Amino acid sequence: MEKLTGIEFVDMADAEFGSSNEASVYYVEYAINEGVDGILLSPSSDQILPTVCRLCQDAGVYWGIYFRSIEDEEIREECESSPYYIGNICEDEENMGYNITKEAADMGYQKLGIISTVQWDTTGQRREQGIQKAMKEYPEIKILAEVRDVFSTEDVYKNTKSLLTAYPEIDCIFLVASKSGEAQQSIAKAIRDLGKNGEVGMAAIDFMRGFSELFDSECLESVIGLPQLTIDPYYLAIKMINTLKGYPIEEKCSTQTVPGIMVTSKKEARQLKKIVEDENLVFFSEEYIEKHLFKWNNPELDEQEFQKIINQNQRLKYSKSGN
Numbered sequence: 001m002e003k004l005t006g007i008e009f010v011d012m013a014d015a016e017f018g019s020s021n022e023a024s025v026y027y028v029e030y031a032i033n034e035g036v037d038g039i040l041l042s043p044s045s046d047q048i049l050p051t052v053c054r055l056c057q058d059a060g061v062y063w064g065i066y067f068r069s070i071e072d073e074e075i076r077e078e079c080e081s082s083p084y085y086i087g088n089i090c091e092d093e094e095n096m097g098y099n100i101t102k103e104a105a106d107m108g109y110q111k112l113g114i115i116s117t118v119q120w121d122t123t124g125q126r127r128e129q130g131i132q133k134a135m136k137e138y139p140e141i142k143i144l145a146e147v148r149d150v151f152s153t154e155d156v157y158k159n160t161k162s163l164l165t166a167y168p169e170i171d172c173i174f175l176v177a178s179k180s181g182e183a184q185q186s187i188a189k190a191i192r193d194l195g196k197n198g199e200v201g202m203a204a205i206d207f208m209r210g211f212s213e214l215f216d217s218e219c220l221e222s223v224i225g226l227p228q229l230t231i232d233p234y235y236l237a238i239k240m241i242n243t244l245k246g247y248p249i250e251e252k253c254s255t256q257t258v259p260g261i262m263v264t265s266k267k268e269a270r271q272l273k274k275i276v277e278d279e280n281l282v283f284f285s286e287e288y289i290e291k292h293l294f295k296w297n298n299p300e301l302d303e304q305e306f307q308k309i310i311n312q313n314q315r316l317k318y319s320k321s322g323n
Contacts, residue, residue, distance in 0.1 A: 004290060005241050010036065021048045028052050028063075038062040038086075038240045040233050046072040046122060049079055056084050062243055064088055066232040068122050069255065080253055086243050087253035089236040093123055096205050096224045096260040097130025097176070103222045103264060104203045105138040109172035113163040114146035115156065115187070116176035124177040127205055131176070144170055153182040160190035164200060172221070175204040184208045188219035205260075212273040215266045224260040227275045227314070231258060234283060235310060238293050247295035250303040257307075259314050283313060 002009060012027060024044045031039050032055060039056065041063060043049060049070065056063045065088035070076040079085045104112070117124040135141050144167045147159040156178060164170055173187050180186070184204055191200050198218060204211075207225035214220035226232075235256060242249050263269050275281065284293065292309065295301045 001237060001241060001289065004286060005245065005294075007241055007244060009237065010034070021045060024048050025051055025055075028055055032056070032059045032061055036061060037244055038064075040236050040240060041065055042067040042233075046070055046075050049075050053079050053082050053085065057082050060084065062086055062240060064236050064239060064253075066090065066236040069093065069126060071122050071125060085253050086236075086239050086248070087250070087255055089232045089239070089256050089258065090123075091226060091232070092257040092259050093126030094130040094133070097127035098134045099130075099260070099262060100203050100205055100222060100224045101131045101134035101141070101174075102138070103224075103262065104172055104174070104201075105134065105141055107201070107221055109201060109203070109221075110140050110142065111167075111169050111171050112141065112143050112174045113160075113167060113170040113172070114143055114174050114176055115150060115159065115163075115178065115183070116146065116148055117178070118149045121177065127176050131174075150183075151179050153180050153186050156180050156183045156186035157190050160187045161194060164190065164194055164196060170200060172201045172203055175202065175206075177205065181208055182210075184214055184220065184223075185210055188214050188217060191219055192217075207263075207272070207276045209277055211263075211276070212266075212269040215263075215269040220269075222262065222264045223269075224262045226258055226260060227272070228279070228281070230279075231283065235306075238306075242295050242301075245294075245296065249295060249301055249306055254303045256303070256310055258310055261314060 012031060021044050025048050028039060028041065039061060041052065043052065043065060052063065062084050064086040067090055069088065069090050070079060116128065145163050147163060150156050150159050160173055163173065175183055175187060184202065187202050191197055191202065201221040202219050203221060204223045205225060207223060211220060211223055239249055263272060290297055292298050
């Protein structure tokens with residue numbers, strides 16, 4: 001998209017700033033001082049957004065959010081009232097939490113051990129709201145224990161073993177959210193090392209590298225997620241490009257949600273494996289981008305049409321051309 005539009009994207013890696021509230025604000029200040037015209041942000045929490053909103057408005061810099069929704073209503077209204085806030089792209093977190101819990105219940109799991117992020121993490125919050133919604137429909141499901149704020153692969157492994165040792169009646173480890181890209185592998189190893197393979201299942205939100213093999217080992221029973229995590233900032237970048245070029249997709253900022261794909265079998269996991277694990281894939285061809293995703297070429301592109309494109313893309317299959 002850089003080549004097609006002449007807009008440069010500057011990657012400011014998380015490692016330089018960290019993920020705390022203070023680090024997120026510093027990231028925005030740093031980007032503004034570097035002279036950017038727009039900022040794509042994955043905020044640590046809602047609480048930093050009023051500050052971000054004021055910084056960007058004072059500097060005349062457009063900004064938008066990926067991965068996250070804004071849960072605090074007052075903060076959301078403040079952000080949406082700014083002419084520089086372009087909206088957000090996030091997964092349909094609540095629905096994914098609901099669907100994966102419902103799937104686990106239909107498979108016969110009733111006693112869950114939860115592994116998730118800190119309480120104030122908005123992604124985890126939305127997913128857990130979906131879990132609670134499903135539990136009202138399936139009152140036999142109980143959450144026996146939960147572990148939060150685990151980051152490293154080793155921590156996930158140790159905490160899974162601790163849960164299963166302290167609560168031997170747990171029949172499913174539910175990975176709601178984690179910052180470890182190897183969390184599913186760690187949970188599976190803990191289940192195997194305790195000799196509970198086939199006795200304890202795993203349900204998870206987000207595809208991770210190696211998830212197909214976990215289905216083959218009969219540890220992972222169901223998983224819901226996106227083809228690749230880069231898809232959220234990718235769609236947000238499309239909104240930003242159109243805005244910076246003077247063709248905003250919407251008159252008023254809006255939220256677009258990316259629907260999750262449910263996988264419950266070895267066959268489905270193998271089919272999706274190449275798409276999830278090949279980071280060289282592109283989501284759209286250059287011809288499609290120019291024709292459909294730039295409003296100056298496609299005047300019909302508005303928030304409804306954009307959401308329709310997002311929904312359809314989730315059902316596209318891997319092509320030999322590399323798209």
